[in-house]
Amino acid sequence: MTKKVDLHMHTYYSDGALSPEELLAKAKSVGLSVISITDHDTLDGCINAMSLAPKYGIEIITGCEFSCNDVEREFHVLGYNVDPDNKHLKFHLHNFRNARLVRAKQIHKKLRNMGMMIDFDDILIKADQAPITRPHIAQILLEKGYVETLRQAFDKYIGDSGPAFHPKAVFPVSQAIKLINQANGVAVLAHPANFVDQPTLYKMIQSGLDGIEVIHPMHNQSQREFYRSIAAQYWLLETGGSDFHGNREQDELNFGNFYIPYSIVESIKYHTGQLY
Incomplete structure (x- = not known):
């Protein structure tokens, strides 16, 4: 039986609607075997789910979706298989919450x-x-x-042009990549079609990006093929998932239908030294 893998979803520890256990139960109900809970700028939901995962027979890959930005734009970088106890990662996430x-x-x-x-x-x-x-x-x-x-x-x-707007502290993609790698994880650019033009994408690759999210509800077939070709050209991991939140219009339709093969999980483990 083929294992279905979804490496992009959120709980109420960031902007999702479900608890980690509710998400695990839902993942099991749609036939997922492996998931990564990638809450924005926190590992709390993922850590909570890890203790509950055996009850549902689901494998958890640690994950976090990092909010990055330069002066004008925001980007998201997924960190997979990171060590939750890494001191650099814990320090950043603590500071981020305070900011x-x-x-x-x-x-x-x-x-x-x-x-x-x-x-x-x-x-x-x-x-x-x-x-x-x-x-x-x-x-x-x-x-x-x-x-x-x-x-x-x-x-x-x-909003960004509103009278009550206050800017975020700058956190460049290159710094996120370094942080994720320090925590023994792999850094993957999330839903690039939503944020990233090609020159910026190539710059991120030069900064040490490990992978690119190919399968995502925002990507049409031609975009998937384009990002798959980029991944092949630069030897990047190809990841994907539903980006499930539980409070968006297409969530129920997407969950369980945007998945990747288990070989991607094996590649992530190989990159992070868990498979030899």
């Missing part, structure tokens, strides 16, 4: 100065166990009646 908190406080302050009397504790409650993001703040603005839609919250107040 998100500081940023959220700055946005909150600007909103208050504009007359929107929202309580910061409400934002913390909304984020729950996840690092605070702008969508959490947008949800509070919607609930308090300051906007009619989440999109309006971004367009009018907290």
Whole structure:
């Protein structure tokens, strides 16, 4: 029997809707044998799932989706088979959470100065166990009646051109690659068709990228073939998954239908010294 592998999904430890155990149960129900929980900038959901995985007969590959950016653009880099106890990785993730908190406080302050009397504790409650993001703040603005839609919250107040915007600290892709490699993992560019032009992609490859996400709901067949050819040309890993969140329109259709062969898992293990 062929093992179905999905190496891209999220829990409520970042911007997903399900707990790690709920996600494991759902993965089993759609016939997945191997998964990687790749929450944004945290390993907490993945670590939680690892202790529960034997109950569901599912293999877990440690994973995290790192938010990277330069001055103008944001990119996502997936780190696979990283060591959760690596001191460099733990230090970065701790600092990242603190930086998100500081940023959220700055946005909150600007909103208050504009007359929107929202309580910061409400934002913390909304984020729950996840690092605070702008969508959490947008949800509070919607609930308090300051906007009619989440999109309006971004367009009018907290988007990149909005009066309450506060920039993230710069974290370049090259630094993410180095961090992931320090934690004995492989660095894979996530859904490149959504973010990355070709010159930028080649620059990332030169920075030491280990792989590229080929199978993804955002990629059509021609894009898959293009990224597969790039992977072959530069000897990169080809990964993929559903990018399941549990709160998006196509999630139920995608989950279990965007998968890759187990040979990719073996390649990841080989690259990280677990197979010889």
